Amino acid sequence: MADVERLLVVDDEGPILHALQRTFEAAGYEVTACLDPAQALTAMEQREFQVISADYMMPGMTGADFLARARAMQPATIRILITAAHDFSAAVDAINNGEIFRILSKPWNRLELLGTVRQAFDTYALREKNRQLTELVQKQNGELAELNRGLECLVQERTTNLLDGMVAVLDYRDTETQWHSRRVARFTRRIAEELGMKDEQQLDTIERGSLLHDIGKIGVRDAVLLKPGPLDASEWSEMREHPRLGWALLQRIEFLREASEIVLQHQERFDGKGYPSGLKGEQIVIGARLFAVADTYDAITSDRPYRRAAPHDAAVAEIRRVGGTQLDPTAVEAFCRVPESEWMRIRAEVEQISLLEAQWGWTPPKRIFDVVRDAAAKQRTGVREAVAAK
Numbered sequence: 001m002a003d004v005e006r007l008l009v010v011d012d013e014g015p016i017l018h019a020l021q022r023t024f025e026a027a028g029y030e031v032t033a034c035l036d037p038a039q040a041l042t043a044m045e046q047r048e049f050q051v052i053s054a055d056y057m058m059p060g061m062t063g064a065d066f067l068a069r070a071r072a073m074q075p076a077t078i079r080i081l082i083t084a085a086h087d088f089s090a091a092v093d094a095i096n097n098g099e100i101f102r103i104l105s106k107p108w109n110r111l112e113l114l115g116t117v118r119q120a121f122d123t124y125a126l127r128e129k130n131r132q133l134t135e136l137v138q139k140q141n142g143e144l145a146e147l148n149r150g151l152e153c154l155v156q157e158r159t160t161n162l163l164d165g166m167v168a169v170l171d172y173r174d175t176e177t178q179w180h181s182r183r184v185a186r187f188t189r190r191i192a193e194e195l196g197m198k199d200e201q202q203l204d205t206i207e208r209g210s211l212l213h214d215i216g217k218i219g220v221r222d223a224v225l226l227k228p229g230p231l232d233a234s235e236w237s238e239m240r241e242h243p244r245l246g247w248a249l250l251q252r253i254e255f256l257r258e259a260s261e262i263v264l265q266h267q268e269r270f271d272g273k274g275y276p277s278g279l280k281g282e283q284i285v286i287g288a289r290l291f292a293v294a295d296t297y298d299a300i301t302s303d304r305p306y307r308r309a310a311p312h313d314a315a316v317a318e319i320r321r322v323g324g325t326q327l328d329p330t331a332v333e334a335f336c337r338v339p340e341s342e343w344m345r346i347r348a349e350v351e352q353i354s355l356l357e358a359q360w361g362w363t364p365p366k367r368i369f370d371v372v373r374d375a376a377a378k379q380r381t382g383v384r385e386a387v388a389a390k
């Protein structure tokens, strides 16, 4: 309950107003008495009242109109109408327009009057308490949601870092081309931007899916993945499982669900001759179609152990040649619109960021690979020793 219970009383007849004022003051309320509704509205501008009691028949403004305006100014206030006009339409009018708590008739019964006012203050206090509790719950819900968002960000950041490390290891294991996946991810995003994509979330999804495209190779044996010569039929079928393996791995990570479609489809070809599903044209998600162009470009323009990198123009010529068969021609066109200097800039940026990360205490990709290999070797030795000891 509020410390002071403030009541605004409005009646255009002086003796009645004073009688009401005396009655309410005697009951312990702080009373502001007004002869004129306009004056009462001014009083309301200066302070808040928990309860208002208004006469119906007043000059200039009816009690119902006054209470409707009072409601607009202080919606939480409990409003009582006291009327000598035993007029049903006045009551209806008042209830419809002003949300009146009670209607009392003149002359009033003192006990009924005081009982009604007491009830009005109690109702106000109850509603106020309810409002405060709702506000508190909403505030706490907001804080909880904020906390959840923070935790989700943290989980995303840690998962991203973990996957980034795995991708670097895979890049080294597979192609011995450092940062291949990072470069391809940035290249693919650039082609998407060239196509006019602006939605940050969509661009992020495309970049993430491209970064993780080969994560499924984690499940391909070294004997197959690193085989120097051509693969036989069963080795090929094992190799062709890597998009599905990568997709399955990412299904467990909620925020990567969408990106996992790119992982699943990154070996599909525009003409339907790719794998694992032989999807054709626009059946392939746009991210995977853009990725295929970026991947082809990076493969041609990067050094490999068995051949030197080819120049930009040679890569563009090859990409144009396979536009419409292996690659989506729209993606090829978008790629060709971007000048060589941009691709060089992205390449340099990826290299710079990766080197800086290494300097700041991150293990560089090659080193991660060595650490993982050493740890695996140690584990194998440990198991062998444990078995031998038994």
Ligand SMILES: [Fe+2]
Residues within 6 Å of the ligand: 213, 214, 242, 266, 267
């Ligand atoms: Fe792949």
